[in-house]
Amino acid sequence: MGRYVARRLLLTIPVLLGASFLIFAMVYALPGDPIRALAGDRPLAPAVVAQLRDQFNLNDPLGIQYLKYLGNLLHGDLGTDFNGRPVLDTIARTLPVTVKLAAVAVVFEIIIGIVAGVFAGIRRNGYFDNLVLVSTTLIVSIPILVLAFLAQYTLGLTLGWFPIAGTKEGIYSYILPGLVLASASLAYVARLTRTSVAENLRADYVRTARAKGLPRRTIIVRHTLRNSLIPVVTYIGADIGALLGGAIVTESVFNLPGMGREVYNAVRQQEGAVVVGIVTLMVFFFIFFNLIVDVLYAVLDPRIRYD
């Protein structure tokens, strides 16, 4: 186990470096000019341009620029944006918002997704099962952009149940965007749980449990659920990594000051340092949670051994 984790950690390093270099190269190497973008319509004096280029290492070859960036990164310095604010401060400001949003989304996935999946799986091909199948197809088909406006208009504007933008009302502000962000994964969790429960109900150990006279309720809660939820738990674990990096649209529509909206604004203003810093962090989360999930598999299912 220890060896497996160590090997996976080592394999993580080139992926993390590669992904951050890819973003770095796109932002800095393509012959666009961030300084010109910064200046906007009014041209800057050549001396100022030269000084800014020097300050952001824009005169070095790409590889050197990236190595300098990595060197600073090891000292905890992610660079500054064009206004001189450290990128680390920007991350510290936006990360809690994104984490709260992802947490709310995961709670929705667990509560709605698993409950719907379990009940659909218990009575396969029943009325509720078909309802779950049709509604999950529908939910998966609605682009998150559309769903965000739909939720904003119906639950927010028309019914007035939820705030439609900003974070003024504490955790309550996160409920609507959390539901929207969770929607696709929620549908997937429901389907996964349904298939898993239905398959496990046909397993030999369930027949044994039934044969020795256990009540149906005990069989489902004690025996079937434990085994059925292994793939679900691991899916949700990996999804946390994706949710932390995939909230650009949700955060923009609901005007939540999280990492997704921040990275979107940074891309629009060609704030290279901010883009690279935040995307690298998102990639790190993604890889980290996938690693956790792989290890978790072995913990949850004793049949899986990595050594």
Place this chain on the structure above:
Amino acid sequence: MTDQQQQDLIHDEVEAGTTTGLASPSVDVTSDRQNSLWSDAWKSLKRNPLFWIGAVLGVIFTLMAIAPQMFARGADPRDCNLSNSRVLPSAEHWFGYDQQGCDYLANVVYGARNSLIIGVVAVLVLLVLGVAVGAIGGYYGGAIDGLFSRVADIFYAIPTILGALVLLKVGPSTNLPVISDRGPGAVALALALFGWMTAMRLVRSQVIAVKSSDYVAAARAMGASSPRILVRHILPNAVAPVLVYATITIGVLIAAEATLTYLGVGLQRPAISWGLQIDAGQDLLRTAPHLVLFPSLILTLTVMAFIMMGDALRDALDPRQRS
């Protein structure tokens, strides 16, 4: 044995200069099960209502992309009159008018073309990339496979929308072909570039699963070259899962295009696109909700058409699902 398979065997023998007699066996054991996977799949598809809903929607939207004037009820999307600004839907004008006073039905209908083109082109490019990288990596294994898989891991770790967003934003200031022109081609290419990894993994695992089977060894023994074994004997196994994946992905990428356009890096005005319409309508959500509603509705139905067809196809092609 089908005629095609027989011809393949003969071709392999001729290429290698051998005659084993295998190419023309006296007893053909497979003749009465010809094309069983696909004919069985079609039988099960025919009975699936979800497939028919998806297929009918798909045909309608394809027609809409080819000949939008058929659906626009005689209105021209660019024939606008400001005095009609934000007029609500009526029996005469089903979708009402937009901010500029253009007939909204015509505008929404004309948006289908860009969405469909981008979805289909992106999936084709993504398949070419994914199948090539996956097949080569899976077949040759070793260092090449390790390298390809790590590269796929790297792209996989970057969210598709985010990667495409950055590329499309810096694109216009580069002199790269296609990427710099801010057109449908740029959007399709950006989506394919950050979306080929799943196709690659799908193909790679299929190739690895069958590359050591006896029939591949037989083809090799008869002297077939590696590319030929790959294309003729191994890759056909991956057609079914790749087809399912591609169908669903067209829908997913149409949604992604609308999102990128909404975020301001996809198609630009004066192009007609659902993403642009939703973007323009979002500030008027309180007074003229139909401006967001209609493009959203048609966009959702288009995405749903492909996802339904793909789902039905998956059920039909999965032998375990059959009773």
